[in-house]
Amino acid sequence: MTKSREPKxxxxxxxxxxxxxxxxxxxxxxxxxxxxxxxxxxxGGLPRGRPTLVCGGAGCGKTLFAIEFLVRGASEYGxxxxxxxxxxxxxxxxxxxxxxxxxxxxxxxxxxxxxxxVRVERSEIEETGAYDLEGLFVRLQHAITAVGAKxxxxxxxxxxFAGLPNPLVLRSELRRLFRWLKERGVTVVITGEKGEGxxxxxxxxxxxxxxxxFLDHRVTEQTSTRRLRVVKYRGSLHGTNEYPFLIDEExxxxxxxxxxxxTHKAPTGRLSSGIPRLDTMLGGKGYFKGSTILVSxxxxxGKTSVAAVLAKSTCERGxxxxxxxxxxxxxQLMRNMRSIGIQLEPFVxxxxxxxxxxxPTVHGLEMHLVKMHKAVTDFxxxxxxxxxxxxxxxxxNAAETTSMxxxxxxxxxxxxxxxxxxxxTARSDDLEQSAVNISSLVDTWLMLQVVRSGGERNRTLTIxxxxxxxxxxxxxxxxxxxxxxxxxxTYLGATDVLTGSARLSKEAEDSAALxxxxxEITRKEKERERRRNVLTRQIAELEDQFQxxxxxLERDIGEASRRRARLAAGRTAMAESRHAxxxxxxxxxxxxxxRRA
Amino acid sequence: xxxxxxxxxxxxxxxxxxxxxxxxxxxKSVAAFANLKRICEEHLSGKYRIEVIDLLKNPQLARGxxxxxxxxxxxxxxxxxxxxxxxxxxxxxxxVGLDVRPLESKRE
Numbered sequence: 001m002t003k004s005r006e007p008k009x010x011x012x013x014x015x016x017x018x019x020x021x022x023x024x025x026x027x028x029x030x031x032x033x034x035x036x037x038x039x040x041x042x043x044g045g046l047p048r049g050r051p052t053l054v055c056g057g058a059g060c061g062k063t064l065f066a067i068e069f070l071v072r073g074a075s076e077y078g079x080x081x082x083x084x085x086x087x088x089x090x091x092x093x094x095x096x097x098x099x100x101x102x103x104x105x106x107x108x109x110x111x112x113x114x115x116x117x118v119r120v121e122r123s124e125i126e127e128t129g130a131y132d133l134e135g136l137f138v139r140l141q142h143a144i145t146a147v148g149a150k151x152x153x154x155x156x157x158x159x160x161f162a163g164l165p166n167p168l169v170l171r172s173e174l175r176r177l178f179r180w181l182k183e184r185g186v187t188v189v190i191t192g193e194k195g196e197g198x199x200x201x202x203x204x205x206x207x208x209x210x211x212x213x214f215l216d217h218r219v220t221e222q223t224s225t226r227r228l229r230v231v232k233y234r235g236s237l238h239g240t241n242e243y244p245f246l247i248d249e250e251x252x253x254x255x256x257x258x259x260x261x262x263t264h265k266a267p268t269g270r271l272s273s274g275i276p277r278l279d280t281m282l283g284g285k286g287y288f289k290g291s292t293i294l295v296s297x298x299x300x301x302g303k304t305s306v307a308a309v310l311a312k313s314t315c316e317r318g319x320x321x322x323x324x325x326x327x328x329x330x331x332q333l334m335r336n337m338r339s340i341g342i343q344l345e346p347f348v349x350x351x352x353x354x355x356x357x358x359x360p361t362v363h364g365l366e367m368h369l370v371k372m373h374k375a376v377t378d379f380x381x382x383x384x385x386x387x388x389x390x391x392x393x394x395x396x397n398a399a400e401t402t403s404m405x406x407x408x409x410x411x412x413x414x415x416x417x418x419x420x421x422x423x424x425t426a427r428s429d430d431l432e433q434s435a436v437n438i439s440s441l442v443d444t445w446l447m448l449q450v451v452r453s454g455g456e457r458n459r460t461l462t463i464x465x466x467x468x469x470x471x472x473x474x475x476x477x478x479x480x481x482x483x484x485x486x487x488x489x490t491y492l493g494a495t496d497v498l499t500g501s502a503r504l505s506k507e508a509e510d511s512a513a514l515x516x517x518x519x520e521i522t523r524k525e526k527e528r529e530r531r532r533n534v535l536t537r538q539i540a541e542l543e544d545q546f547q548x549x550x551x552x553l554e555r556d557i558g559e560a561s562r563r564r565a566r567l568a569a570g571r572t573a574m575a576e577s578r579h580a581x582x583x584x585x586x587x588x589x590x591x592x593x594x595r596r597a
Numbered sequence: 598x599x600x601x602x603x604x605x606x607x608x609x610x611x612x613x614x615x616x617x618x619x620x621x622x623x624x625k626s627v628a629a630f631a632n633l634k635r636i637c638e639e640h641l642s643g644k645y646r647i648e649v650i651d652l653l654k655n656p657q658l659a660r661g662x663x664x665x666x667x668x669x670x671x672x673x674x675x676x677x678x679x680x681x682x683x684x685x686x687x688x689x690x691x692x693v694g695l696d697v698r699p700l701e702s703k704r705e
Contacts, residue, residue, distance in 0.1 A: 119663045126694030129629070129683030134620040135652060135664040142656035164666065164682075 028235040031079070031151065031187040034072030035065070036377075037254030041230060041239040046211060051178055051188040053208040055200050056215030061226060061247055062191040064100065065215065066153040067093070068251045069189055071102045073151045074112035081151035082143040083115045086159035090115045100251045114143040120163025127165045133173040137180060149186060156191045161202045178207050199231070210234045216242070223364040223395065228254055244366035246374075255370040264413040266290075266468075271383075271418060274313035275306075277487035278446075278461070281476070283469035287444055290416040291467075292409055294439060296423040297448030301459055302480055303422035304328070306446070307385045308337045308344065309485055310420055314383045315347035322381035324372060325357040326391040333357075341482045354379055365396040365404045373411060384412060388422040389438075398437065405438050443467040449475075451499050458499035461487065477503065613637075613645035614674035615695075620667045621653045625684045629668040632685035640697050672696075 030044030039045045046052045046069070054062045070081035085093055093115060094104040107113040116139060143149065157174065164170050181188050190208060192200030199205045205212060212231040217224060227242040245254040269289035272279050279286040287293055295303045307323070314321045325333055333355060334344045347353035356375055360368070376384060392401045405421075412419045421442070439445055444466040450457050462475045477499045478487045491498040491506045498506050617633055619626035630649065637645045652659050652667065662671050666682040672695050681694040 116660060118665060120665055124678075124680050125666075126679070126681045126690055127683050128681050128690040128694060129632075129686035130625055131666045131668060131683045132625070133665055134667040135618065135659050135669065136666075138620055138652040138656045138667075139659045139664075142659070160665075 030236070031073065032077055033069045034076050035068055035252050035254060036374075037243065037245065038228075038252075041228075041243060041254065042233060043236055043238065046187055046189065047233070047235065048187050049182065049185045050210040051181065051190060051208040052211040052213065053190055053192060053200070053205055054213045054215065055192040055194055055205075057194045057217060060215040060217040061245075061252065062193075062215055063088075063155050064097065064247060065213075065252060066155055066189045066191055067097050067102065067104075068100070070113060070151055070153055071097075071104070071107065072251075074107055079150040080112045080147040081114075081153065082140065082147070082149045083113065083153045083155065084140065084143070085115060085117045085155055086120065087156060089117045093117075099249065100247070101249055102251070111147050114147055114149065116143050118159075120160055122163050122165070125163065125165070132169065133160075133177070136173075137177065140181075144184065144186065152181065152186045152188045154188065154190045156193065157204060158192060158200070158202045174204075174207055220364070223361070223367075225364040225366045227366075244364075244370055246367055246370045248374075253370060253374050255366070255373050264290075264410070265416070267416055271317075272313050273306075274309035275478075275485050275487060277476075281463060281472035281474070281487075282444070282466055283471055285469075287418065288468060290413065290418055291443035292413070292419045292421070292441065293444040293446070294421045294423060294442040295446045295448060296425050296439075298425050298450060301448035301450055302478075302485070303424070303448060304333070304387050305337070305340055305342075305480055305485060306448070307387050307420055307422055308333070308340075308342050310383065311344065311353055311385060312342050312347070315350075315352040318352070319382040320351075320379065321347075321353050321383045321385065322375060322379050323353065323355045323385045323387070324375075325355060325387055326360050327388060329357050330355040339482070340480050341484045354381070360391045360395045363395070365392065365400055368392065368395070369404050369408060372408060376412070376415070376417070381417060383418045383420065385420045386422070388424050390424040402437050406441060409438070409441055451477075451497075453499060454502050456500045460497065460499060612674060613641050613672065614648070615645060616648045616650055616662070616671045616673055618650050618652055618659070618662070618664045618667060618669045618671065621651065626668050628686065629670070629684040632688070632691070633670060636685070636688060636691055640692065670695075 029048040030039075030042065030046060031048045032039050032045035054065055056062050067083065070083055073079040074081050083093070088096065090104075090108075097104055104113065104115060108115060118136065118139070140152070144152065160170055160174075161167065178188075190204060192202070192204040195201035195203070199212065199214070209232070211233045214229045214231045216227045216229070218227065226245050226247070228245050229242045230238045230240065243254050245252055267288065267290040270285040270287065271289050272286040273282070295306050297303050311321045311323055323333075328336070334348075337344055344353060344355075348355065354375075358368075358371075363371070389401070389405060392404070395401075396404070409419065421438070423438075445464040447462045447464050449460050449462065451460050459478055459480075460475050461478050463471045463473070465471075474490055475497050476487050476490050477497065478485055480486075488503070491503045615633070615637070617630060619629065633647060637647065650658055652664065658664075662669075662678075662680075664671075668682070668684060670681040670685065670691075672679040672681075679694055679696065681691060683690075685691050
């Protein structure tokens with residue numbers, strides 16, 4: 001049984017939502033191959049009930065493709081199959097495909113598959129008269145009825161040409177064979193080796209004209225790439241480009257993406273970068289979910305650290321992160337991140353973080369794309385990190401790398417995965433021009449720089465762009481320490497941001513100034529208190545004095561009025577006793593004086 | 598039996614086991630059988646055994662002897678196994694294929 005894969009229906013539609021419906025044709029029935037990517041290119045698989053020719057050079061994977069078609073048909077689609085082998089015995093075949101994870105022996109035992117080795121050895125055969133190939137027909141018929149096969153593979157009929165002496169008989173029998181197979185309604189795959197100037201050496205293409213698939217194995221600049229092309233597919237639309245594919249321990253995987261349209265959605269959720277102050281600088285909330293982020297910088301600026309911080313915060317939230325490392329091994333990366341206080345092992349053990357290191361020169365660019373594509377569909381991460389993408393230019397030139405990155409970004413955006421790239425800028429380049437020119441494709445671009453001043457180098461971070469949000473335009477200094485990445489308070493000097501020791505001295509100055517300012521205020525406040533107290537006392541004294549004066553004056557006035565009163569009383573008394581004045585005259589004057597007094 | 602003659606014609610002394618694979622009663626298979634009987638009588642009299650296997654009745658037997666063409670004659674004994682395809686109309690070829698010396702040499 002093949003290694004466990006997700007149910008075919010879910011996998012196909014979800015991963016390539018747009019593409020799978022692109023080549024649907026209502027009339028022609030198709031037999032799904034189960035090879036990831038192939039059914040998308042052909043709109044469903046191989047034509048049902050018709051023969052398909054798979055041709056290519058030696059070692060390009062024809063037999064494997066045919067076997068995978070059969071094995072997946074038997075185990076995933078409930079269609080038993082027959083494999084007529086003309087070149088390898090049953091045992092050899094079982095061993096050869098065991099490396100792909102296919103257990104032929106088990107399938108044969110379960111009566112889902114029949115493998116029949118037909119040996120045609122020229123030296124054993126003597127032709128003595130008229131004959132036909134009914135024996136082959138009989139064997140095929142027997143095999144098909146034994147398991148109720150719906151799929152048949154003939155690998156490779158060209159052996160018959162080598163074995164049997166009379167090509168005329170052979171060709172007419174082959175014609176009869178294909179008619180016979182069509183009558184039975186089985187989907188047939190025949191393999192053929194590439195000929196000079198023709199698709200196959202023996203011209204098998206004249207018998208099979210419904211569907212022709214060409215496999216290619218090219219070596220350019222010491223890296224080899226496998227490619228598949230649907231040369232012909234009668235009755236159906238199909239992708240006509242060359243699609244790279246790889247063969248690994250799960251069989252064949254084809255990458256059907258040559259270029260996708262810009263049809264992805266724009267999610268509005270945000271996710272934290274892992275550095276709180278950076279989130280603040282990015283409109284307060286961090287990166288957009290499903291966006292692409294580029295961090296560029298010269299060597300030693302801490303790009304990988306910024307990536308690792310994002311990985312950590314993603315895993316802490318319980319989401320999955322896939323880290324493609326093109327420079328460091330898994331162990332080295334984890335050790336280096338420990339020095340800034342980021343522990344990645346626990347997340348790896350929990351299955352939330354997967355680190356995939358690979359040297360760029362191991363494969364061609366296309367192969368990298370296919371591998372990444374496969375890793376992403378298998379692991380289903382929420383965040384993907386590539387560190388650094390500039391290493392990929394060692395495998396292809398800048399234009400090819402850009403094209404590959406464009407496709408990768410398209411693919412990841414369609415899935416809504418947040419992508420994070422780091423890019424190394426060479427010292428001599430213009431810092432705002434990244435070597436792999438994807439700066440126009442990414443949504444957020446952070447630039448890390450090294451500033452030299454006062455005999456030291458310090459690191460600064462600038463947000464060059466961040467689509468869809470208002471972001472800070474301030475260049476800030478940041479620091480890597482055992483506690484992680486820290487973005488520090490900005491200090492503006494005469495012309496630029498102060499970093500390093502310059503900022504420390506400025507900080508000291510400022511705090512000193514603050515401190516002395518505080519003292520000044522306290523002092524002044526005390527002064528004010530003192531003054532008030534003094535004045536209050538003075539006022540009190542004056543008031544007392546005033547009171548005293550008042551009292552004295554009151555007394556005097558009192559006394560004076562009493563004296564006057566006594567005087568007036570004495571006079572009246574005297575007058576009365578003397579009866580000296582007339583009754584009406586003085587009495588008129590007296591009351592006036594009385595009144596006045 | 599003279600030892601010398603045995604060495605000269607060892608093949609003739611052993612018992613021959615021949616299997617003729619056919620697929621139903623067709624013109625070719627009928628012709629093949631007739632030709633085979635005649636050749637055996639002529640060159641192997643008494644020392645042979647013919648088994649006719651009809652693949653339409655027993656298709657599974659085609660696999661064992663790796664039969665592709667029909668009619669096919671298989672010489673099982675003596676070893677090594679030889680296969681002859683066709684309706685056996687070319688007698689010379691049949692003899693070469695079966696590795697049978699013609700009668701004349703036997704008398705010598």
